[in-house]
Amino acid sequence: MLTSTVSNIPICYNTAEHDIKFSLTFGEGKEDDESENETERKNFTKNYDVEVFESGEGDEYMKGYRVVANEAPLVIKIGNISITKENSKYEYAIGIAVDNAAPEYYSNSSTLPNNIERDGTMWTIPANTGSSHNLDQNPNAKYQWMARRSMEEGYKPTAEELELGMEETSQNTGLVYMTFMVFRKLKAVPEYSTSRGGGGTTRGLRGGGDDSGSDTTRSGSVGARFGYGNEASSSSVKSTYEYSAGTEKYVMPIRLRINNNSAKSNTNCSQHLKGASINAVRRQTMTVPF
Numbered sequence: 001m002l003t004s005t006v007s008n009i010p011i012c013y014n015t016a017e018h019d020i021k022f023s024l025t026f027g028e029g030k031e032d033d034e035s036e037n038e039t040e041r042k043n044f045t046k047n048y049d050v051e052v053f054e055s056g057e058g059d060e061y062m063k064g065y066r067v068v069a070n071e072a073p074l075v076i077k078i079g080n081i082s083i084t085k086e087n088s089k090y091e092y093a094i095g096i097a098v099d100n101a102a103p104e105y106y107s108n109s110s111t112l113p114n115n116i117e118r119d120g121t122m123w124t125i126p127a128n129t130g131s132s133h134n135l136d137q138n139p140n141a142k143y144q145w146m147a148r149r150s151m152e153e154g155y156k157p158t159a160e161e162l163e164l165g166m167e168e169t170s171q172n173t174g175l176v177y178m179t180f181m182v183f184r185k186l187k188a189v190p191e192y193s194t195s196r197g198g199g200g201t202t203r204g205l206r207g208g209g210d211d212s213g214s215d216t217t218r219s220g221s222v223g224a225r226f227g228y229g230n231e232a233s234s235s236s237v238k239s240t241y242e243y244s245a246g247t248e249k250y251v252m253p254i255r256l257r258i259n260n261n262s263a264k265s266n267t268n269c270s271q272h273l274k275g276a277s278i279n280a281v282r283r284q285t286m287t288v289p290f
Contacts, residue, residue: 003054007047009065009254010080011180016246018182022081022094022127026050029073029136031267032144032232041232042075042134051257066255067176068221071265073229074145074256076178079132081125083182093241095181097122097138098145100226100271102177103251109243111181119143119228119273124183124239139236143276146229148269149222149258150174165227165268165275174224174257180250183241221257227269228276 009024027044035041051066076098083092095111097103097120103113111122120138136144150169151157157166167173270276 001054002051004052006050006052009050011250011252013250015182015248015250016244018083018085018092018244018247020083020094020180020182023079024178025077025079026067026069027075027077028070029075029144031073031230033230038234041073042136044075044077044134064253064255066257068257068259069147069224070259070262071148071267072146072262073136073267074147074176074226075134075136076145077132077134078125081127081129081131083127089187090184090244091187091241092127092244093124093183093185093239094127095122095124095179095183096135097179098135099177099179100175100228101172102175102253103179105249108181108248109245111243117273119276122179122181123236124241135234137232137234139234141234142231143228143270143273144230144232146227146267146269147224147256147258148227148265148267150225153223163275164278165270165272167225167227167271169223169225174226174255176226176254176256178252178254180252182244182247183239184244185241220260222260224256224258225269225271226256227271228273229267229269 007025010021011024012021014020026048027046028048029044030041032041048070049068051068053064053066055062078094078096081094083094097111097118099113099116099118101116103118104115105112106114112118118138120141123133123135123139125133150173151166153169155168157168268276
């Protein structure tokens with residue numbers, strides 16, 4: 001049941017005696033070739049609305065989210081990152097990666113899924129710094145995240161359209177899967193001291209929504225699809241953090257919708273990397289003068 005509309009998603013959970021908190025907001029990015037630099041490409045000033053759905057009570061209570069976006073590159077902002085553990089001698093970072101299909105992993109320490117091909121790897125973003133980070137692709141990825149209107153229900157894409165990454169609309173269309181992990185490294189310490197650490201199990205895994213109004217009707221939006229847009233690159237450096245032993249992953253699905261008032265985009269939104277690659281080649285091909 002749709003219970004409220006908010007501007008951000010506060011996340012709070014505990015794993016292996018680590019308390020993890022951060023917030024997510026979503027907004028409209030720019031095409032790489034329309035921006036002077038990476039910072040401008042990922043900057044947005046207006047948060048997308050996030051519709052909160054709640055069901056059940058007590059042990060049966062569940063919560064989910066639907067982001068009402070425009071047809072444009074999708075930017076995810078993660079901020080207010082806090083990871084703490086009592087008497088810990090480590091500095092922490094949150095790992096985050098985004099996929100357009102449900103990822104599966106061999107173990108909690110695995111950063112890459114074993115069932116799908118991910119565009120890029122996983123960000124490790126230092127916690128407890130008070131900073132925020134805008135993301136429009138995974139690190140080492142080739143393509144921006146893109147939101148477009150879904151195809152009409154019942155429409156069967158042609159073989160050529162499927163090759164280009166268009167998808168038949170289903171209950172899985174428009175889903176975005178975010179994987180979160182806990183990473184750590186030893187704190188910088190005086191020369192006379194040394195440090196060690198440890199782990200445990202996951203409890204109270206949950207997401208929360210801050211209440212900024214109530215809306216129990218369906219929003220002015222239509223179905224969305226989420227995929228790979230145009231080519232782009234993001235600056236990144238090799239992480240100095242390692243997986244925090246004993247902690248568990250949190251894979252969070254959200255659903256995208258497209259605002260009824262959104263302008264239409266002609267930018268590619270491919271379900272798979274092969275289609276994104278074909279579209280990139282087509283985009284770079286021209287007809288020369290007679």
